[in-house]
Amino acid sequence: MKAGKLTQSVVKALQSRPGDYVQWCGELPGFGCRVRPSGAKSFVAQYRIGGRRGVTRKVTIGSYGKLTVEEARTEAKRILRNAELGNDEAAERAKVRKEMTVAELCDEYLREGVDHKKVSTLATDKGRIERHIKPLLGNRRIGSIEDADVSRFMKDVANGKTAADVKTGKFGRAIVTGGKGTATRTVRLLGGIFAYAVKQKYLKMNPRAGVKVYADKKGERYLSADELARLGDALREAETIGLPWIMREGAKAKHRPKDADTQREIISVHAIAAIRLLILTGCRAGEILKLKWQDVDFERGFLNLSDSKTGAKVVVLAAPAMAVLEGIPRVKDNPYVIVGDKPGQPRSDLKRPWARVTVRAGLADVRLHDLRHTFASAGAGAGMGLPIVGKLLGHASQATTARYAHLADDPLRQGANLIAGSLAARLAGSTGNVVPIRGEQTNG
Known part of the structure; x- marks a missing residue:
């Protein structure tokens, strides 16, 4: 079926697709509207230089919204007419673009x-x-x-x-x-x-190629067994009796606690739970803060994340992580697991509670993201294969990770239990209780 004339209403109705596509005009061959996956639309002109066997060129005329269809059609006619005369608009533009800053x-x-x-x-x-x-x-x-x-x-x-x-x-x-x-x-x-x-053919070579960059040590910090024990102690203290207030030098008297009962600050149970989940799952902070109860599959032990840095993914939950989730109080009319002060909204960040806890634990140089690296390091240190660790962290494709959701007892489950069980034991230190891995028997 022959395409119709490209009009304002036709362009307005064009919908985005997973990949780029061009809706061509049936009245003016070579004139079209390109639609990107983001929904952005731009007008293009396509022509051939050197006869039937020549090279096909495509040039962008302008963006829809800044140009009307008729304005773009007028420009397309000019470009196509010049192409008939042997003038290559694309080549001229590339020459100019090479001189762009x-x-x-x-x-x-x-x-x-x-x-x-x-x-x-x-x-x-x-x-x-x-x-x-x-x-x-x-x-x-x-x-x-x-x-x-x-x-x-x-x-x-x-x-x-x-x-x-x-x-x-x-x-x-x-x-x-x-x-x-x-x-x-x-x-x-x-x-x-x-x-x-x-x-875009503005350059023939990438000048970055061959340039050796510095070793990027971002994320190389991870917690030792002793540091995890100190962090665990600080977390328990924060959610039970509270952390001691730290008096800033020169703080006004009206901001200081008036009596002994206010000398300590109890940190939100949701904030403490979020930090524990970061340790026991290897998730990114944003993934835990945006987590909704509907994303938690308690029956099978999974988090079904619809959006993460690498797209949708499934996170395998070990018994210690499941125990943390089961202990988080739900807030009425709030769909999020980690709630904040605003009704119906998640907690926006963990900066303050993390700073308070790490100072108390003597770990002021540790970032939240270092907990993810600690998770990976625990797995690698236990002799686990890197492919399994990568899948647990969501580094593999969605399809590769999703197929493990149908298995009851697989390498991913074993890997998650091994890592989280080890980390939970370190967090517990000498005073806490270790949650047994499901399926294992405990003595006593």
């Missing part, structure tokens, strides 16, 4: 090349672009950037050349630091931006 390339990348990225990742990318890439390379033409320039850029970021105290609002501030970790991650982003330029 790095800042202009970054802006286009953020508009056109990030459909696959999550909102949180995109926010981090924008920060690195604005605070590191643009200040050092923004005015350079992309065609002039070589691997030596990328290496110099990495060293400059590592040495703190872009460090700054940035005002983020009327009262807000953001301290921009350098360091090798920041330099490595920013260069990797820069490489992705240049890869986009190569894909």
Whole structure:
């Protein structure tokens, strides 16, 4: 069936699909509207240079919303008419784009090349672009950037050349630091931006290729058996008798406790449970904070996460993690497992309780994400195969992980029990009780 004329109503009604597609106009051959998975729409013109066996070119005319269909049609006619005369619009644009600045390339990348990225990742990318890439390379033409320039850029970021105290609002501030970790991650982003330029044929080679980055030690911190025992003691203290108040030097008298009964602070049972779940499951903080009761399969022992950093996934729960979940009080009319102060909403973060607990445990240098690394380290240290550890952490594809949900007693279940059982024992220290793994017998 021949496609109809591309009109404003037709374009407006176009729906997104898992992959890009173009709705072509039946009246003007070579004129179409490209629809991306994100729903973004742009007008394109496609033509052939060199006769029937020549090379097919496709150029973007502009975005739907900024251009009307008729404005785009007029431009498409011009491009197609020039192609008949032997003028290659795409080649001319590529030549111009080669002379675009790095800042202009970054802006286009953020508009056109990030459909696959999550909102949180995109926010981090924008920060690195604005605070590191643009200040050092923004005015350079992309065609002039070589691997030596990328290496110099990495060293400059590592040495703190872009460090700054940035005002983020009327009262807000953001301290921009350098360091090798920041330099490595920013260069990797820069490489992705240049890869986009190569894909768009603005460049022939990626200048990031061949540049050796610093070893990224992010996440290498993990807790020893002694540190886990101290953390476990602090968690128990926080949820029972409370943690001692820490008096800030110079704090006003009206903010100090008036009597002995207020000398300690009991931390929310939901916050403490969230920290325990991070230790015993290897999940990311966002996955636990956004967890809903409907996602918890108590019967089979799984968390069914519809959205995570790597997409939907299934998390295998060991007995200690199940025990934590079963002990969390439910709040009426709130679907979330870890609730906060706002009715019907989850707790937004764990910064304050984590800071209080880690200071008490003498672990002020430990991050929440280090609990995930501790989970993986416990599995690797126990001689477990890395593929199993990777699957437990959700590093494998959804299809690979999901098929284990139908098995009652498989390597993933054994792995989860082994890791969480070991971690729970360390958390319990010498005074706590260890939850036995289901299916195992205990003496007594």
